[in-house]
Amino acid sequence: MRNSKGFFSTLAYLTMFIFGLQVCGQQFILLDIAEEYAMNNTAMGALSSIGFIAGLCSTVFLGGLIDKKNQRLLTAVCTAAIAVGGLLVLLVPNFIGLVVGLTLMGFAGALLPAIVPVMLSKYDPAHSSRYASISEMFYSAGSVAGPLVMALVLEQGGSWRALYIAVTLVSVLVAAGIFWMHSPAVSVQDAEQGISLPKNAGSFLSVLTPTGLLLLAWGIAYSSVESGINSYAKPYFTEAYPNALAASTTIAIVGIGMVFSRLLASKIHKKKAEVAAACCLGGGLMALLMVLVPGAWSSYLWCILFGLIAGPAWPLAMSVAIDSFPENPGRISALLLVGSGTGGATVGVFMGMLADNFSLRVCFLYPAAMGLLSMALLLLVRVLNRKKKKEQAA
Template sequence: MPMFFLISIYLAFISLGLPDTLLGSSWPFITVAFNIPVGHGGFIAMIIALGTIISSLLTHILVKRLGTGKVTVISVTMTAVALLGFSMAPSFGYLIVFAIPLGLGAGAVDSALNDFVARHYAAKHMNWLHSFWGVGALLGPALVALLTNQGYSWRSGYFSVSIIQFALVALLLSSLSMWKKFEVTENHNEDNPINPQPNGMFSPFKAKGALLALMAFFLYIVVEGTLGLWGASYLVATKKVLPQVAAAGVSFFFLGLTAGRMLSGFASTKFSNETLIRLGALLVIGGLMVLLLPLPNFMIIFFLVVIGLGLAPIFPSLLHQTPIYFEGHDTQAAMGLQMAFAYTASIIMPPILGQLFSRVSFSLLPMTLLLCALIMLICTNRLASIHAN
């Protein structure tokens, strides 16, 4: 398999992560520029997320008609144009308009690439690719900070990422012939058990353990998303940690998540996906239990890293299991459903739990996430037993 082709997929995953964190890091500047309330950022984030859900559910149809390569090129082009639109938007209304193609493009390329990698690459690449997504997610805010500190506008951050995306489009266009080779092989291999004939968007629900798999994705995102969004508030409210230290702690959590996926790639050559999922879930459960204890700040941050390391292999390993868990069904549609469940969890659960914690007590955070992690472990263990043979 040509190295150039593999490199283009890795770069595509970095480009997936870049826009995901741009909105949050740029929003303080945008609110001043357009003289709008801070809360308006939620509308933009909601539109983007809804776009990703819709395109995730429809991607399998596009892939069957156009192929993964063309869908990826079109999707990245949409995100590049949308980001360019953000950089040139004269008012808030234009941000709403450009949020639509940004969400649709991001969801389509995410589902298409995850499905392609799950069917054609070893588990180590799925872990490493999601680690590269984390690199992109870390680079987005860093780029905004660098440019604004140099005196440039927030627009320069969106413009720069847009140029990067357009460069990736050119790279992907040059690799289209390689994508086609895979598609020709698939179309002529009627007996391929991991690429069955199309049989409907919701046919994956008929697979054994389908709801368990979807629930596992949902609960994983609840844990990761809630800890990422409300972790610092929990530390300040219940552990009396300084805000600066709390922010650093959450940064270390994401660092553990990103580094953990790189390490999981190596571990996947020795252990099965299901073993990594189980070990990761146990680490998360242990880390959340420790957060309930009265510990010094450095120990709290250490165990946030542990939780990040535990979460690291779960999502990519579950994705890589898709052709197995949904064998005999439309795995492309299954991938879209899983991504849609994940995006739905990211939209609804962190805000709901944030309201609960702020109205009752942030001390509920580790106990709530501990319950989610335990149910997730039960779901994944049950899935493993169903597909043991």
């Protein structure tokens, strides 16, 4: 059992489920937390940014460790840190305990999307897209489960702290399992070839190439599409085109669509950049349709289709990034997450400006444009990678 690659992979995927459960469940209960601590809108907004800021710091300053240290132990430590953060929220019943706990969970959890696909791909490099897609599928499943479970708990009169009870318990079990497991053996083919890392492995210099910078820009652009639609769907269906069902379920429906499409994407091992670029274009098109063909139910359909169409974009792009930098997969994965975090932080500002100066409908032009840009960036990455292969073959 300790040497089972299948069991090891399952535990690794569960860390992504935990991260999705915590992040999206927390966004759902944010208003309940604010009411208990008598927070104003500014304080509530700051609280929602804590995890993002902590996660951005961890990927920038610790992302290099992914290529240098034992990835199994890093995964276990990050998962255990999430459990400790949950315990702080539960056992220190004041605002300081809440802030410290959320900061620790955000700091540790943000590294998991970079560690898990890299760790699993190392033992089977030919199927990196499978591991990236299934990892993101588990994250999407957690992002759906968090809001739905907490909606049920709160409806029955339960406390928002139930989320952190669940996160803590599952994190403890998964972290203990990963600590107990042995790292899977490297494939015979890789062992014969010999895996050696260059001296600068783990440094930013190793990935700050034209390809790396394009992938960073792609992370910013694509995150603006996904975060923009998820963030502004509720006000869109509350104020612009009232639809109570859509307002309360859009995020979950998008997540469910991504679970299925990312599962299908795990079967894609060729033309990954092209497929991901097409998904980016399709996601941007759904945002554009919310502007050109708006309506309470038509726009709900565009959101549903967005989850199904755009879902494979992130895991396939992550796989392309890992394939582009086989000596530094951890650092390029972390760089991609830095781009994603930056896009997620800025999209609200730009869409808010469009909404204030024009309308909620018009603000969806921003994610539509970012979808087109993200497609172009991935196609440029494809061109550079093909050029590199030709030079190496010559």
